[in-house]
Amino acid sequence: MTTATTRSPWDQEYVxxxxxxxxxxxxxxxxxxxAPAIPPGGRVLDLGCGEGRDSVFFASxxxxxxxxxxxxxxxxxxxxxxxxxxxxxxxxxxxxxDLPVSGRFDLVYSCGAIHYVxxxxxxxxxRALRSLTAVGGREAxxxxxxxxxxxxxxxxxxxxxxxxxxxxxxPGEILRREERMISCAQDGRPHLHSVELLVATxxxxxx
Numbered sequence: 606m607t608t609a610t611t612r613s614p615w616d617q618e619y620v621x622x623x624x625x626x627x628x629x630x631x632x633x634x635x636x637x638x639x640a641p642a643i644p645p646g647g648r649v650l651d652l653g654c655g656e657g658r659d660s661v662f663f664a665s666x667x668x669x670x671x672x673x674x675x676x677x678x679x680x681x682x683x684x685x686x687x688x689x690x691x692x693x694x695x696x697x698x699x700x701x702x703d704l705p706v707s708g709r710f711d712l713v714y715s716c717g718a719i720h721y722v723x724x725x726x727x728x729x730x731x732r733a734l735r736s737l738t739a740v741g742g743r744e745a746x747x748x749x750x751x752x753x754x755x756x757x758x759x760x761x762x763x764x765x766x767x768x769x770x771x772x773x774x775x776p777g778e779i780l781r782r783e784e785r786m787i788s789c790a791q792d793g794r795p796h797l798h799s800v801e802l803l804v805a806t807x808x809x810x811x812x
Contacts, residue, residue, distance in 0.1 A: 614760045615655065619678035627791070628655060630686055632662035633716050635802065639745055640666050647711035650737060652701060653718020657683025657694065663712075664692035671710075675700040702730035709739035717800075720749045724763040731773045735807045743780065745804045746770060750784065752799035757791060770803045777808040 618627050636659040643649065647668050651660040654672030656679050664670045664687065672694050674680055680696045687694045699705055701722050713734050722730050738744055751764035771782055781804040786797050 614757065616676035616678055619656065619676055619682060623678070623682070626656050626658070626682065626686070628658060630656075630658050630661075632659050635659075635716055635745060635747060636662050636714070639712060639714070639743075639804070640668075642743065643668055643712050648708065648739070649712045649714060650706065650710040652704075652713065652715040652734075653721070654683060654696075655679045655718075657686045657696075659714070659716060660694045661686050661690050661692055664694050665690060668711075671695040671697060671706055673697045673699050673701070673704060673706065702726045702733055704733050704737070706737065708737070709742065710737055711739050711742045713738050713742070713744045715746045715748075717747055717749070719746060720762050720765060721760070722763070727763075727773070738807055741806070743804055743806055744774070745802075747800050747802045750799045750801050752784070753786065753797055757789075757796075765801060767801060770801050771805075774803070774805040774807055778806045780804045780806065 615627065640663065649663045649668045649670045651670060651672045654660045654674045657672055660670050660672035660683060672683060675698065677698055680698055684696055697706060701719065719730065734744060748765045748770055749762055750767050752767060754764060767784055771779055783802045785800060787800055789796055789798055
């Protein structure tokens with residue numbers, strides 16, 4: 606494992622709340638929606654896996670899963686959850702865009718993670734993700750956008766402009782794109798985030 610640093614504040618929360626799961630253990634709606642499209646025994650890369658809820662879910666569906674996160678505390682909780690559910694996941698402590706993983710994945714996935722990657726590093730990040738996506742595979746991401754800004758716990762976010770995420774895949778095939786508002790109360794105060802959801806097949810990985 607590599608030693609990682611992060612702009613996300615959640616590592617401190619994972620340490621402070623070591624006996625509970627900050628984001629719960631149920632899979633995200635996006636993970637539930639994507640699972641049926643992954644081929645049997647397919648490989649999944651979960652970028653910014655945090656406490657592991659989606660990685661563990663994908664593994665429970667029989668996929669070969671690698672979960673990447675810069676937080677050692679989060680990965681310890683993720684490993685515990687995997688053991689409790691009786692599944693195996695490869696956990697990697699790393700800070701994107703540095704991704705010490707190899708091979709190709711049928712799904713390259715992130716849920717609320719890559720907006721922590723500084724804008725200056727995003728071209729390198731997306732280039733790395735394309736190189737890790739299998740032929741015919743998909744990338745799926747949810748990011749915060751700057752339509753509505755709410756900062757939690759001093760986090761440092763380089764918000765995506767609306768449409769910026771989709772432009773990173775042009776001229777690839779956009780399978781799904783949505784902009785919406787989501788509710789949140791992780792800091793104890795009800796608030797909203799504007800997000801963009803994208804599912805795409807990068808150009809150089811299409812059959």
